Amino acid sequence: MSTTKTITVAYGDGIGPEIMESTIKILDAAKSNLRYDTIAVGEKVYNKGIKSGIEDNSWDIISKNNILLKAPITTPQGGGVKSLNVTLRKTLGLFANVRPCRAYHPFVKTKHPDMDVVVIRENEEDTYGGIEHRQTYEVYQCLKLITLPGTERIVRYAFEYAKSNGRRKVTCFTKDNIMKLTDGLFHDMFKTVAKEYPDIESENLIVDIGTARLADTPEQFDVVVMPNLYGDIVSDITAQISGSVGMVGSANIGVKTAMFEAIHGSAPDIAGQNIANPSALIQAATMMLRHIGRFTQADNIHNAWLKTLEDGVHTPDIFSEASKVKASTQDFTQAIIDRLGQKPETLSKVSTSGAFKVQIPELKISRSENKPSATQKRTLTGVDVFVYWEPDTTDLLAERLKQVTGNEFELTMITNRGTKVWPNANPETFCTDHWRCRFKSKKGKTTQFQVVDLQKRLTKHAIDIIKTENLYLFDNEPAFSAGQGE
Numbered sequence: 497m498s499t500t501k502t503i504t505v506a507y508g509d510g511i512g513p514e515i516m517e518s519t520i521k522i523l524d525a526a527k528s529n530l531r532y533d534t535i536a537v538g539e540k541v542y543n544k545g546i547k548s549g550i551e552d553n554s555w556d557i558i559s560k561n562n563i564l565l566k567a568p569i570t571t572p573q574g575g576g577v578k579s580l581n582v583t584l585r586k587t588l589g590l591f592a593n594v595r596p597c598r599a600y601h602p603f604v605k606t607k608h609p610d611m612d613v614v615v616i617r618e619n620e621e622d623t624y625g626g627i628e629h630r631q632t633y634e635v636y637q638c639l640k641l642i643t644l645p646g647t648e649r650i651v652r653y654a655f656e657y658a659k660s661n662g663r664r665k666v667t668c669f670t671k672d673n674i675m676k677l678t679d680g681l682f683h684d685m686f687k688t689v690a691k692e693y694p695d696i697e698s699e700n701l702i703v704d705i706g707t708a709r710l711a712d713t714p715e716q717f718d719v720v721v722m723p724n725l726y727g728d729i730v731s732d733i734t735a736q737i738s739g740s741v742g743m744v745g746s747a748n749i750g751v752k753t754a755m756f757e758a759i760h761g762s763a764p765d766i767a768g769q770n771i772a773n774p775s776a777l778i779q780a781a782t783m784m785l786r787h788i789g790r791f792t793q794a795d796n797i798h799n800a801w802l803k804t805l806e807d808g809v810h811t812p813d814i815f816s817e818a819s820k821v822k823a824s825t826q827d828f829t830q831a832i833i834d835r836l837g838q839k840p841e842t843l844s845k846v847s848t849s850g851a852f853k854v855q856i857p858e859l860k861i862s863r864s865e866n867k868p869s870a871t872q873k874r875t876l877t878g879v880d881v882f883v884y885w886e887p888d889t890t891d892l893l894a895e896r897l898k899q900v901t902g903n904e905f906e907l908t909m910i911t912n913r914g915t916k917v918w919p920n921a922n923p924e925t926f927c928t929d930h931w932r933c934r935f936k937s938k939k940g941k942t943t944q945f946q947v948v949d950l951q952k953r954l955t956k957h958a959i960d961i962i963k964t965e966n967l968y969l970f971d972n973e974p975a976f977s978a979g980q981g982e
Contacts, residue, residue, distance in 0.1 A: 501788055502531040503563040504554075509539040510762025512567030515774035518829040519565070519781050525833040526800075528785060528793045533557050537580060538569030538762075549580035558588065564755040565784055567777060568762040578626060581757075585619045590748035590755055591646065592653045593617040594783070595731040597714075597738040600843060603805045604739040604814050611714035615734050616657060617727025618650040619748060624724045631962045632884045635913075635930035642678040642723060645862035647685045652857030653749070654721035655693045660854045665697040666690070669706040669722035669730065677977060682723055688861070703730075711737055735759060742813050745779030747787065751856050754787055756780040770824045773811040775801065778832070791848045797832070802840040804831045868970070878905065878936035878967040879947045880976070884960040887912070887927040894918045897933055900953040904946045905935040909979050916979040932979075936967065 505520070507513040523530055535554040542549050549569065558564050564584070571579050584590070594616055601609030627639040651668070658666050668686040672679035683700055690698035701709070703726045710717055711733055722730065735744040741760045748755040758776030766772055778801055785794035808820030809831040815822050823831060839845040861867070885893045890910065897907050910918035911934075912927040935950060951961060968975045 498529050498790060500529050500531050501563075501790075502533055502561050503565055503784070504558050504561045505532045505534050506537045506564065506566040506569075507534065508537065508567030508762060509570040510568060510764040510767045511772035512538075512569065512762055514767070514770070514772050514825050515758070515777045516565075516567040518774035518825055519777045521829055522778060522797055522800075522832055523781055523785075523793075526793045526797050526836055528790060533561060537566070539572070542572050548578065548583060550583070555587075558753065562753045563784060563788065564753070565777075565781060566755055566757045568758055568760060570762045570764060582624055582626065584755060585748055586624075588748075588753045588755065589620070589750040590753065591619050591649050591751075592747075592749040593619040593727065593731070594657065594747040594749065595735065595744055595759060596779075596783075597731070597734040597744055599738050600743070600802070600805055603808070603818055603843070604743065604810075605816050605818070606737065606739045608714050608737055611738055613710070613714050613717045613734050613738075614657065614661075614663070614719045615727060615731040616650065616654045616719060616721045617731055618646060618722070618724045619727075620724070621646045622724035624728075631882070632929045634928040640675070640678055642681055643862075644681065644685070644868065645859050647682050648689065648859050648862050649857060651682075651686050651689045651721060652859075653854070654719055655689060655696060656857055657854050658696050658719045659693065663696070663718045665699070665718040666693075667706070667717055667720045668698070668700040669703040669720060669726055670700060671703050671726075673702055677975070679723065685861075686721070707733065710734060714738075732759065740773075740814055741776075742773045743775045743779070745776050745781070745783055747780065747783045749787075749854075749856075754784070756784040756787075770826060771812050772825050773813050774825060774829060775811075786848060787853060789853065795846050795848055796836055798846040799839045800832045800835040800837070802843045802845070803835045803838045804828065806840050806842055807831070807835075872970045873972070875941050875969040875972070876937075876943065876947070876966055877941055877969050877974075878908075878934065879942075879950065880965040880967060881933045881935065881951065881954065881959075882962040882964065883931050883933060883954075884929055884962055885931050887929055890917055890921060890927065893931065893933075896957055896959065897954070900950070900957050900959075901935060902950065902953065904937060904939070904942060905950055906938050907933065908936050909934040909982060911979040911982075914977075914980050916981040922981075930962070934967070934979075941969075 507516045537550045596614045599606045599609050599611045621641050623638050623640050625641050629637045631637055654666050670679040670683045672683045735741045744759050746757050746759045757780055782794040782798045809823050810819040811828050901907050911932040
């Protein structure tokens with residue numbers, strides 16, 4: 497008999513308490529030998545004026561137990577409030593989001609009866625850093641941050657997941673035909689790491705055509721890995737075409753702590769009506785059990801859930817002509833408990849007993865002795881100065897800038913929304929009040945002091961500087977994007 501394991505539980509908002517009660521009843525009936533520390537998160541905490549959505553002492557409880565089973569929460573709309581889901585993932589270092597999306601044909605409606613896809617999403621970076629600014633009257637900015645170690649870790653995890661779960665192929669989705677540095681890094685890292693797993697097929701697709709193919713023929717895919725924003729969108733699409741977003745659980749994996757949750761929202765419109773489908777949270781709970789090594793209990797619950805679907809006991813959201821019993825939340829829960837120890841006959845039974853937990857990969861590139869900071873030469877070669885300027889006076893802006901470049905710099909380009917508008921502007925290019933002015937060193941390299949002196953001269957000549965971005969060469973290769981049309 498396994499020793500008692502204490503986990504942290506958050507009942508959440510909306511239908512959260514109902515589906516969490518169902519899940520815990522099933523965990524206990526399966527003799528999972530768990531003890532529960534309950535914390536409050538979400539709406540009740542926000543209503544106390546705590547903008548993070550979580551109380552300080554809850555962090556200590558989560559860190560003590562290292563496992564969080566969380567029901568959906570409601571994030572208030574409006575400024576000043578951050579998503580608690582994102583806060584939890586980033587604060588706890590939960591770098592990998594894992595969402596298995598499988599069809600349950602013919603018992604749950606789907607156009608893709610053979611699909612069995614796992615979406616692995618980078619969970620901490622990309623635009624989800626939430627670093628945004630309003631910079632001018634017309635222009636708002638959101639920063640996309642992709643890091644070398646963050647990319648290496650998620651790509652390695654995807655291959656380790658495939659290896660541990662007997663998967664045949666890993667596909668990477670990026671948009672590096674446009675974002676050549678950030679998504680280019682993700683693609684390059686994928687190709688590099690893939691070479692270490694010769695027994696696993698690998699491929700990269702541009703995210704737009706990749707998503708189209710995934711939605712059309714998901715049986716061509718196995719494990720799919722991608723940056724955060726794409727992964728958020730694609731995993732919901734994949735879940736929905738498998739049968740229902742309400743059927744898919746999610747694991748958020750970190751080095752020390754892991755969080756398990758349903759991928760759907762809190763659905764306050766049906767809260768308290770005893771009609772919510774607890775399947776997604778149940779699926780998340782089985783993922784949790786496997787994470788802590790309780791494969792027998794996980795398989796027992798999973799197979800009982802599959803048998804319940806086979807027997808046509810369905811909650812209203814998936815009820816169809818293939819269904820036999822329109823079950824309430826409580827009835828569906830009891831049906832699963834009644835089938836513990838049984839296995840499905842049509843759907844493939846689950847057997848993971850004796851399997852190994854997916855290993856958290858070591859960083860072999862970004863944290864090795866040969867990491868870029870130890871091997872690459874970094875040279876400051878210029879600066880992009882972003883300025884506020886009214887859009888109908890581009891030539892005047894260029895003349896004003898050229899007057900103050902000094903002996904060290906040359907004004908080489910002005911762009912608006914990324915498109916080159918000087919020199920040789922196209923009159924059809926639409927402009928706003930936000931301009932990128934590129935100054936390059938005449939000598940090929942410059943200093944921080946010279947960059948600051950340039951900014952001082954610009955300010956003295958009534959140039960309204962919004963921000964600057966230094967231009968670097970790494971081993972003499974430009975590490976900055978060209979302008980559209982340059």
